Amino acid sequence: MNILYITTRFTALSHxxxxxxxxxxxxxxHEVSLLALSGEAGEANASVPExxxxxxHAVHPVSRVAVLGGALxxxxxxxxRFCRAxxxxxxxxxxxxxxxLRLLYQLAAATTQVRWVESSDVQHIxxxxxxxxxxxxxFIHLLTGIPYSFTGHAADLYRDTSALDIKLEHxxxxxxxxxxxxxxxxxxxxxxxxxxxxxCGIHPDAFPFRQxxxxxxxxxxxxxxxxTTKKGFxxxxxxxxxLQQEGLAYEADLVGYGELLPALQGQxxxxxxxxxxxxxxxxxxxxxxxxxxADVFVLPCVQAPxxxxxxxxxxxxxxxxxxxxxxxxxxxxxxxxxxxxxTGLVVPPHDHEALATAMKRLIDDPDLAPRISxxxxxxxxxxxxxxxxxxxxxxxxRSLHEA
Numbered sequence: 081m082n083i084l085y086i087t088t089r090f091t092a093l094s095h096x097x098x099x100x101x102x103x104x105x106x107x108x109x110h111e112v113s114l115l116a117l118s119g120e121a122g123e124a125n126a127s128v129p130e131x132x133x134x135x136x137h138a139v140h141p142v143s144r145v146a147v148l149g150g151a152l153x154x155x156x157x158x159x160x161r162f163c164r165a166x167x168x169x170x171x172x173x174x175x176x177x178x179x180x181l182r183l184l185y186q187l188a189a190a191t192t193q194v195r196w197v198e199s200s201d202v203q204h205i206x207x208x209x210x211x212x213x214x215x216x217x218x219f220i221h222l223l224t225g226i227p228y229s230f231t232g233h234a235a236d237l238y239r240d241t242s243a244l245d246i247k248l249e250h251x252x253x254x255x256x257x258x259x260x261x262x263x264x265x266x267x268x269x270x271x272x273x274x275x276x277x278x279x280c281g282i283h284p285d286a287f288p289f290r291q292x293x294x295x296x297x298x299x300x301x302x303x304x305x306x307x308t309t310k311k312g313f314x315x316x317x318x319x320x321x322x323l324q325q326e327g328l329a330y331e332a333d334l335v336g337y338g339e340l341l342p343a344l345q346g347q348x349x350x351x352x353x354x355x356x357x358x359x360x361x362x363x364x365x366x367x368x369x370x371x372x373x374a375d376v377f378v379l380p381c382v383q384a385p386x387x388x389x390x391x392x393x394x395x396x397x398x399x400x401x402x403x404x405x406x407x408x409x410x411x412x413x414x415x416x417x418x419x420x421x422x423t424g425l426v427v428p429p430h431d432h433e434a435l436a437t438a439m440k441r442l443i444d445d446p447d448l449a450p451r452i453s454x455x456x457x458x459x460x461x462x463x464x465x466x467x468x469x470x471x472x473x474x475x476x477x478r479s480l481h482e483a
Contacts, residue, residue: 081477082111084197084226086207086217089118090133091126093361094306097280097394098208103131104470113200115139115193117213128363137196139189139216150191154223162191165222168250172243179242186212190219202226204252204477209236214247227252227480231278232261234391234412235310238383244268252480255473257391258413274483276476280394281466284457287368287401292453295375295442298329298355302374302404304367304395307338310388312380312409314340314347318432319380321351323439330355330439333370337361367395371402375449376442381411382429392417397464400424400456405449407438423459424452 083105087098102112114136154162169183197205197220205220205228207213214230221228229251237244245268248254253274256262262277301320305311313334323330332353334344337360348356362370371377377399383389392413399406400417406424408414418424425441427434442449 081474081481082113082201082203083477084113084115084200084202084205084220086115086117086205086213087209088116088213089126090114090116090131090136091129093127095208096127096130096364097282099127099130099133100282100466101208101280101470101473104466105474106131108470108474110474113137113197113202115197115216117216137193139193142189142192146192147185147188150194151188154191154194158223161223161225165219168218168222168246169243171246173245175242183215183243186215187219190216191223193220194223197226198224204228204481206230206477209233210244210247211236211240211242214251215243218243218247218250221250229253229255229477229480231255231257231280232265233257235388237261237264238389239387241268248272252483253476255476258416260413260416261391274480276472278472278476279392279464279469280397281464281469282394282397282401282460283466284401284461287398288372289401289403289457290372291403292375292405292449294446295449298331299323299439299443300373300375301330301332301378301439302335302370302376302399303332303378304335304370305379305393307336307340307344308388309340309384310382310390311336312382312429313344315380315382315430315432315435316378317344317347317351317353317356319378319435319439320353320356322433322436324351324353324355326440328440328443332356333359333374335359335362335367335370367398368402371399371404374399374404376439377404377406378435378439379406379408380427380429380432380435381409381414383411390414396424397460401460403453403457405442405452406456407435417459417464418456419459422452423456 116138118140119138205217207217207230210232217228248269256277381390408418409429410426420426425438
């Protein structure tokens with residue numbers, strides 16, 4: 081099948097799983113073209129892509145002249161399709177005037193890609209992230225008739241719900257990364273028929289497994305993620321302060337960058353966390369090295385006041401594949417990966433005391449770390465294996481074209 085993948089940036093550190101998925105689909109014999117909403121060149125903190133990006137197209141930067149010219153061309157050559165797309169944009173749910181104007185602009189910008197998409201003989205369009213990548217998939221579909229689907233994740237579903245109803249209505253199908261998200265889709269569009277739960281996955285063998293038979297003294301703690309509210313890093317720092325106050329030795333690394341990094345560094349200084357290192361952003365190789373050395377991986381996710389929330393963080397899968405016991409929170413789809421006291425430990429969000437208690441359990445219970453270390457790896461191999469999950473995705477795409 082000839083598939084067009086759309087996402088915001090294929091080199092974003094948080095989008096590594098997208099390029100892994102593209103590479104796996106290509107290895108399975110599919111031709112996969114790439115459309116990024118923003119150009120990749122010069123992106124700060126870019127990741128090393130895990131698929132070939134040659135031939136990638138980008139919507140932006142694009143001139144106003146090109147956008148206006150594309151819209152006029154489509155209006156002149158396929159007025160019915162273009163006017164229908166305008167109508168869809170204007171009737172989208174949960175959008176005010178500003179949202180409708182944004183959708184109309186995205187429709188106009190999408191017209192600049194129509195000729196390239198059609199000349200590439202694309203049979204199916206798939207977008208990662210429900211907003212705005214799926215907006216472009218929707219409009220290219222309305223202009224060309226090529227079926228589309230999308231995978232929704234986290235903030236793209238819960239922080240900005242604008243037009244989600246029409247994207248679900250017009251999509252040939254929708255992929256949910258968790259049962260939690262699938263239930264949410266059906267609250268937005270109760271008539272949704274073609275949907276599947278297909279986890280994002282990893283290659284477990286890319287993360288050498290080390291059985292944690294015991295934890296170290298000091299306890300080696302690792303956390304990785306973008307420094308935003310939803311990662312809950314402020315609660316992790318408060319939990320580290322509890323360990324320090326109780327005289328428990330630890331060494332912690334927090335890997336990531338983002339707008340809250342200065343505030344977190346200030347919080348660490350106020351708490352006197354001398355055994356915490358902020359490493360900044362690291363590539364996959366550096367993160368793997370830290371995972372191999374760590375005794376525990378902690379990611380205390382929360383839902384931010386603006387609705388921003390994690391789905392099932394891929395970095396948790398990576399830590400579990402490496403045999404590193406994980407501690408996370410009962411947020412979104414995370415408990416579908418981290419099963420409390422089985423494949424990891426789950427604590428309530430916003431509760432740094434519970435977080436500290438979970439870390440102390442690993443020290444006090446010598447059987448806990450080896451038990452969840454092995455179980456976590458087996459769970460990832462069985463349910464979050466990229467090869468099997470891409471087989472499911474291939475089957476889902478085929479089913480949409482046979483329906």
